[in-house]
Amino acid sequence: MKDSGNEIVLMKGNEAIAHAAIRCGCDGYFGYPITPQSEILETLALEKPWETTGMVVLQAESEVASINMIYGGGAAGKRVMTSSSSPGVALMQEGIAYMAGAEIPGLIVNVQRGGPGLGTIQPSQGDYFHATRGGGNGDYYVIVLAPSSVQEMADFVDLSFELAFKYRIPAMILSDGVVGQVMEKVVLPPFKPRRTEEEVIKECPWATTGHTADRPINVITSLELRPEAMERHNLHLQEKYAVIRASEVRYEEMLTEDADYLIVAFGSAARIAQKAIGDLRKSGVKVGLLRPITLWPFPTERIAKLAEKVRGILTFEINAGQMVEDVRLAVNGRTPVTHYGKMGGIVPTPDELIAALKGDFEVEKQRG
């Protein structure tokens, strides 16, 4: 295994995820191949981290098996992860709900492709709903981070584990076929050793690390048949979600200070939006970008604030309009909110976004 230090390297987003996992002290990866994210498992297999850091890499028999391996590893206090693409992550939803209920930390990476169903292998952002609303059952959330560059693919692996263990919650990296397949410059994170057994016991007193006489038995389950106790558990989860909403919202703004119009976009769509905004600015149209980095918790307050001073908001997503619902809830009628996107694995170009914005808000007429 090469330690590139602070060296700038060129790699795909998927490869960056694999290298970052090895470097941030990940204990195990369990996954099943699917385009457009198979390079994650392939890179791990090439790097053979089991020979260096001791990280386990296992190709499971299915996505259902993978997520339940994460359930087990996380229950033992280990930093474990899986990755898949849309239909594979759909299969994992039951396991994710179980992890949320049992408060098991872990990382799920979704490099999205077009759906619904088996869909297509080309890029999409059609899984916003199932990432932020929970495709599994019950009142739960997972922390959802949306990388828009190869650098963020690398950086968000460790961040996801930190957040997952801080709050005992599953974390998801919601990427897509563009960010997974594109090669860009990246500085990989420095090596961090895997936690020792002693460190795991100390940092995860709740984990099933082997019972000793000095503590009660740790039971990890999402099952509780007494309604009063289940209600208490749900109230506890809701309190935790309130803390996360108050403390962990992340977003990036570009040129919002003087903006007449705002584009809200995440992941690869935000990159396309940046190019469109650059071109629009050159022609005198003042457009800014709000890029949610956490899709849950969502930057509701910031969008509400920006809604007070712009003439209109366009939500740009590579789907039929999903995040636009959260934007509309945040804006609450203060300014018009529209959506532009494409489906089926078609990625809109910057020019198409510009045309959509001009059409929605008649920008040219207002300028004239």
Add this chain to the structure above:
Amino acid sequence: MMTEEIIISGFGGQGVLSMGKILAYSALMEGKEVSWMPAYGPEQRGGTANVTVIISDERISSPIVSNYDTAIILNQPSLEKFEDSVKPGGRLIYDAYGIAEPPSRTDIDVYEINAMDAAAEMGNAKGFNMIVLGALLKVVPIVKVEDVLKALRKTLPERHHHLIPTNEAALRRGMELIEEK
């Protein structure tokens, strides 16, 4: 300040993606910003394959663009798909072997090369994409040939380093193809 947005498009197996990769690595050697975005999928089994390579002095916003400064076209479907997306004043380089109906745009610079024939003459069919890359670098000297060779040394496994001189010859041949025009 320089930004070059390039589309390379042809059949799967022609070395379209690896040519883009070598170009991207060469730009990385020069400290430039780079983006390499493939149209991924069943292409590697024989369909059309294309890759967008962006090289810039400044941070690259979108890896997906609407129009290109330069198009490298290696088959007819690629020409039909991308001829109209070349920016006015831009460049289109095509290999004559795969093109039945040549490009018709008059507001761009069009370069016809015979890289397939040149590769056959050199007895190096696999050098096809390096010949095309050489032609590109003659038309748009976006990276230095020395940096391409440096990139090859860096990215090729040691056991393939003996192939670097052959690749260099192919690059130089591609540059000559443009000079001979």
